Amino acid sequence: MTQPQNKSWQISKPALHSRQGIVASQSRVAAQVGADIMAQGGNAVDAAIATSFALGAAEPWMSGMGGGGFMIVRLAGEKTAKVIEFGMKSPIGLEVEDYPIVGGKADDLFPWPSVLEDRNVMGAKAVAIPGQVAGMGLAHQTFATMDWADLIAPAIGLAQSGLPVDWYAQLIIGGSAKDLAPFPASARTFLDEGGFPKASGWTALGETRCNLDRLADSLGVVAQGGPRAFYEGPLAQSIIDDLTAAGGRHSIEDLAKYTASIVDAMHFPYRDHEIMATPTLTAGPTMRRALELMSAWYPRGKLPDGETYITYDRAIRQANQERYATMGDTEHEPDPSCTTHFSVVDAQGNMVAVTQTLLSIFGSRLMLPGSGILMNNGIMWFDPEPGKPNSLAPNKRCLANMCPTILARSDGSQFAIGASGGRKIMPAVVELTSLLLDFGMDLETAFHHPRTDMSMDDVTIVDDAMEPEVIDTLKDSLANVVTAPRTIFPYHFACPSGVGRKDGENVGATEIMSAWGDAVGADA
Secondary structure, three states: OOOOOOOOOOOOOOOEEEOOOEEEEOOHHHHHHHHHHHHOOOOHHHHHHHHHHHHHHHOOOOOOOOOEEEEEEEOOOOOOOEEEEEOOEOOOOOOHHHOOEEEEEOOOOOOOEEEHHHOOOOOHHHOOEOOHHHHHHHHHHHHOOOOHHHHHHHHHHHHHHOEEOOHHHHHHHHHHHHHHOOOHHHHHHHEOOOOOEOOOOOOOOOOOEEOOHHHHHHHHHHHHHOHHHHOOOHHHHHHHHHHHHOOOOOOHHHHHOOOOEEEEOEEEEEOOEEEEEOOOOOOHHHHHHHHHHHOOOOOOOOOOOHHHHHHHHHHHHHHHHHHHHHOOOOOOOOEOOOEEEEEEEOOOOOEEEEEEEOOOOOOOOOEOOOOOOEOOOHHHHOEOOOOOOOEOOOOOEOEOOOOOEEEEOOOOOEEEEEEEOHHHHHHHHHHHHHHHHOOOOOHHHHHHOOOEEOOOOOOEEEEOOOOHHHHHHHHHHOOOEEEEOOOOOOOOOOEEEEEEEEOOEEEEEEOOOOOOOEEEEOOO
16 A cells, blocks of 8 residues: 555645736746746746756756757737647657667556667667757747847856755655666766765755756857757757767757747637647647547536536547547657646737756757757657657657647636647646636636546546545546545646736746745846
8 A cells, every 4th residue: 555645634735826927837946037037027938948948957867958848828818829849759760679678667657568678768869850950049039129148147156156956856856766877878867876865864954966067058058158068069069079979869950950940820719719720740639639529519617517527538549549549740840758848928919838848857868978968868768669659760759648738718818838748748737728728717726626647548546535426426437536636746737837818917827735835026
């Protein structure tokens, strides 16, 4: 029997309200960076760029220059939104023969068949071509108002100071120590001389920090040389040299040819509301399909009941089945989830939602010794079995789970939401969308409300804070229901962050169990 969670421990996280800008992020440190940018006169996209880079130093195991993601932007007064795609791509020189299937199921984020030595999960062969710098560069070129170098400067400062190892960082590092140990730069950064996770003492004295000086230097190169300094020149060559030395088949051509893209958001109605989501190889189209399947259902009360969650479960499962059977590189342009999400709204009403990732926690676990950049394991997004829409291949974009979304409610409220959590992301965004639109909840109420997750094929996980009669209804109607608490670690449900706006007042909220997550205002 597992140790039960304390039932008398009640946790809440009030939403932040302000008429100034707000950043809601899984890292309060990074959110503060973005809020400060808006206080200096920057807009929501300026704040998003600064937050994006700051996250690579504030929670390096989630995202950074070695990863990729998506940004959705809705400017104040505009009817629709734009999406910046900066997902990862497999190397041009990738050889499928490097990833032989050995049977069984992988034990990371996706239930693929196991690959020899977990080559698609850890190490250089798991690394896809990163897009974060290119994506932020395109956002800056298209929407920003402040100087590029000024937006990266706070991230440089965070990296130069090093990562403080508090209890939560200790928990994260400890959970990955075995996987980090084989990679020298990763081990030097996050483990002590004996190979154990770095840890701080039990008092406020003697704080331990992870040295991120090499990352600071690389951020400096990008700040001074512009976004292309990551993809061309000495830093790019250093990245390729380190990947090649570690056994990768990456080339300078991979970096030189990488570009981010900007496309129209997928804009569609839901009842008398409007939704703007990411198109192509994201979870956006699957979210849209789930909502289409839900459109014949109508809420019967002011709060979700058992039938509500049964509707969610069946619609999301059917949409996911269609997704994995049909979606892959055959779609139009494309791209990219452990992952981080943040949302931004400024005083003028511009809204941004960004989901970015290294995919697994610590990505490939490989920190490049020359640049100090933790690299993604985006190759794991591909199905290693041949003949599938999403099968592994060279020079190919992958089917990702990210789902940053903007909602326009019929009463004039607007929301920018999204989540981290791999396959848990889309179910969480669909449920939050329904809570906000179908039940008219405010952001704080929706984020505190119990949720379900049906991202796994054979089980539905239900928050054990759900009303007992709702749980009983679900157990009577669904094949396999398991209750679980919302905890600080591990996350049984996705981890959302969001902002909202109505009549000139902004609001921000983050997952109540996210220890570092918070909403920060530009007037703080």
